[in-house]
Amino acid sequence: xxxxxxxxxxxxxxxxxxxxxxxxxxxxxxxxxxxxxxxxxxxxxxxxxxxxxxxxxxxxxxxxxxxxxxxxxxxxxxxxxxxxxxxxxxxxxxxxxxxxxxxxxxxxxxxxxxxxxxxxxxxxxxxxxxxxxxxxxxxxxxxxxxxxxxxxxxxxxxxxxxxxxxxxxxxxxxxxxxxxxxxxxxxxxxxxxxxxxxxxxxxxxxxxxxxxxxxxxxxxxxxxxxxxxxxxxxxxxxxxxxxxxxxxxxxxxxx
Amino acid sequence: xxxxxxxxxxxxxxxxxxxxxxxxxxxxxxxxxxxxxxxxxxxxxxxxxxxxxxxxxxxxxxxxxxxxxxxxxxxxxxxxxxxxxxxxxxxxxxxxxxxxxxxxxxxxxxxxxxxxxxxxxxxxxxxxxxxxxxxxxxxxxxxxxxxxxxxxxxxxxxxxxxxxxxxxxxxxxxxxxxxxxxxxxxxxxxxxxxxxxxxxxxxxxxxxxxxxxxxxxxxxxxxxxxxxxxxxxxxxxxxxxxxxxxxxxxxxxxxx
Numbered sequence: 328x329x330x331x332x333x334x335x336x337x338x339x340x341x342x343x344x345x346x347x348x349x350x351x352x353x354x355x356x357x358x359x360x361x362x363x364x365x366x367x368x369x370x371x372x373x374x375x376x377x378x379x380x381x382x383x384x385x386x387x388x389x390x391x392x393x394x395x396x397x398x399x400x401x402x403x404x405x406x407x408x409x410x411x412x413x414x415x416x417x418x419x420x421x422x423x424x425x426x427x428x429x430x431x432x433x434x435x436x437x438x439x440x441x442x443x444x445x446x447x448x449x450x451x452x453x454x455x456x457x458x459x460x461x462x463x464x465x466x467x468x469x470x471x472x473x474x475x476x477x478x479x480x481x482x483x484x485x486x487x488x489x490x491x492x493x494x495x496x497x498x499x500x501x502x503x504x505x506x507x508x509x510x511x512x513x514x515x516x517x518x519x520x521x522x523x524x525x526x527x528x529x530x531x532x533x534x535x536x537x538x539x540x541x542x543x544x545x546x547x548x549x550x551x552x553x554x555x556x557x558x559x560x561x562x563x564x565x566x567x568x569x570x571x572x573x574x575x576x577x578x579x580x581x582x
Numbered sequence: 583x584x585x586x587x588x589x590x591x592x593x594x595x596x597x598x599x600x601x602x603x604x605x606x607x608x609x610x611x612x613x614x615x616x617x618x619x620x621x622x623x624x625x626x627x628x629x630x631x632x633x634x635x636x637x638x639x640x641x642x643x644x645x646x647x648x649x650x651x652x653x654x655x656x657x658x659x660x661x662x663x664x665x666x667x668x669x670x671x672x673x674x675x676x677x678x679x680x681x682x683x684x685x686x687x688x689x690x691x692x693x694x695x696x697x698x699x700x701x702x703x704x705x706x707x708x709x710x711x712x713x714x715x716x717x718x719x720x721x722x723x724x725x726x727x728x729x730x731x732x733x734x735x736x737x738x739x740x741x742x743x744x745x746x747x748x749x750x751x752x753x754x755x756x757x758x759x760x761x762x763x764x765x766x767x768x769x770x771x772x773x774x775x776x777x778x779x780x781x782x783x784x785x786x787x788x789x790x791x792x793x794x795x796x797x798x799x800x801x802x803x804x805x806x807x808x809x810x811x812x813x814x815x816x817x818x819x820x821x822x823x824x825x826x827x828x829x830x831x832x833x834x835x836x837x838x
Binding site: 405 | 735737738740741742743744745746747751755756759760762834835836837
C-alpha cells in the first residue's frame with residue numbers, strides 16, 4: 328500500500344473571492360506507517376484529510392492510492408470523525424457491521440468480523456447497546472472498529488479524541504497505539520495536539536496556516552515501549568518544547 | 583416553601599386529568615346554578631343523554647366512521663406523496679430550488695378557500711373532501727420532510743460514503759432511519775389540520791360525518807348535540823395523536 332499526496336492545492340470560492348486553503352502539499356504513507364499532520368485551526372489539516380477521503384477534490388495536484396488516482400470516497404480509505412458519527416439508531420454491533428453490509432459481505436462473515444472487531448476495541452460486552460448508552464470514549468472505539476471492519480488500506484483519523492476529556496484522551500491514545508502495533512494498520516492522524524502526534528506517529532508533518540502548508544517534517548524516532556513514561560521523558564519533552572515554539576512562531580507570523 | 587411543587591412532582595400525571603375534571607366541575611356548577619339558559623349551555627347529563635341517543639340510533643358511529651374515512655384517505659394520499667417529494671427536495675438542491683417557492687406559496691393559500699373550486703370541479707361527493715384534506719396537509723408534510731432531510735448530519739452521510747456506500751443504500755439505510763422520527767412527528771402535527779379540514783368540509787356539504795351532525799344540530803338549536811360532536815371530535819383527535827406518539831416511541835427508541 329502506498330498513499331501519495333503530490334503537489335496538492337485547494338482553494339474554496341471562485342474568481343476574486345477564491346481563498347487558497349492548501350498550498351502545494353506533498354507527503355506519502357506506506358503500509359504499516361503511522362503518520363500525523365499537526366497544525367492549529369485554519370491550517371487546512373482537515374481539508375487534507377477530506378481530500379484523501381475523496382469527499383472533496385483538490386484544485387491542483389494528485390492524490391493516489393497504490394498508483395490509482397483518488398476520484399471519490401471509497402471503502403479503501405476508512406475515516407473516523409471527531410464528533411461521534413455513529414448511527415444513533417444502530418447498536419454498537421450494527422454500527423460495526425454497517426460498512427461490511429453496505430459492501431454486501433455474506434452475513435455469517437459480517438457477524439464473525441463484527442464480533443472480532445468489537446473484541447479488538449474491547450467492547451464485546453457493549454455489542455447490543457445504542458450509541459447514546461455508551462461513553463464518549465466507547466463511542467469513538469466503536470467508530471474505530473467500524474472503520475477497521477470495512478477493511479480499509481488506510482485509516483484516516485480526524486481529531487478522533489478531540490471531544491474527549493483529558494484522561495480518557497490519554498487512555499484512548501494508548502489504546503490506539505496498541506491497536507496500531509497489534510493490527511499493523513496504516514494510519515493518518517490529524518490533530519492540533521503536538522503531544523498526541525509525537526506520541527503516536529513515526530512521522531509528524533507540521534502545518535502552518537494561511538495558506539495551509541507543510542513547514543516541517545519530524546521523524547519521531549522514540550522508544551514507545553511505555554507511553555505514560557514516554558510522555559514525561561526528557562527527549563520527548565525537549566522535542567515537544569521545540570516544536571511547540573515552532574508552531575507558536577508560525578501562528579504569530581500568520582496572524 | 584409552602585408553595586413548593588412537591589405534590590405535583592410526586593404524581594405529575596394527575597395534573598392533566600385534574601385540569602379536565604376542573605372544567606367539567608365548573609360546567610356542572612354553572613348549569614346547576616341556572617345562571618345560563620340550558621339552550622346555550624346544556625348540562626353534562628343532557629349531553630350524555632344525547633351521546634346515548636346518537637349511539638343507540640347508530641348515527642354517532644356512522645358519522646365518526648365517515649369522518650375518519652375521509653381524513654384517512656386524504657391524509658394517506660398526502661403522506662404517501664409528500665415522503666418521496668420531500669426526500670427528493672431535501673437531497674437534491676436543484677429540485678428544491680425548482681419547487682420550494684411554489685410549495686411555499688401554495689402553503690399560504692388557506693385550504694378551505696379551495697372548497698368552492700373543489701365543489702365546481704368534483705361536485706359534492708367524497709372526492710372533494712378527500713382532496714381538501716390532501717391540499718391542506720400535503721405542502722406542510724412535504725416541506726417538513728424536506729427540512730428533516732436537509733438536516734441529516736453531514737458526518738453520517740460521509741461516513742457511509744467512506745464505508746463504501748453509494749446512492750440508494752445511503753438513502754434507505756442512513757437518511758430514512760434518521761428522519762423517521764421527524765417524519766412521524768410531522769404527520770402527527772399535520773394530522774390535526776386534517777381533522778380541522780374534514781369538519782370544515784362537512785359543514786359545507788355532506789350527508790353524514792361529525793361536522794355535518796354539528797351543522798344539523800345548529801339548525802335545530804340542539805346545543806347538546808353540538809357539544810357531543812365537539813367532544814367526540816376532540817377525543818378522536820387525541821387518540822390519533824397518542825397513537826402517533828406510541829408509534830414514535832416504539833419504532834424510534836434511539837431518538838427519545
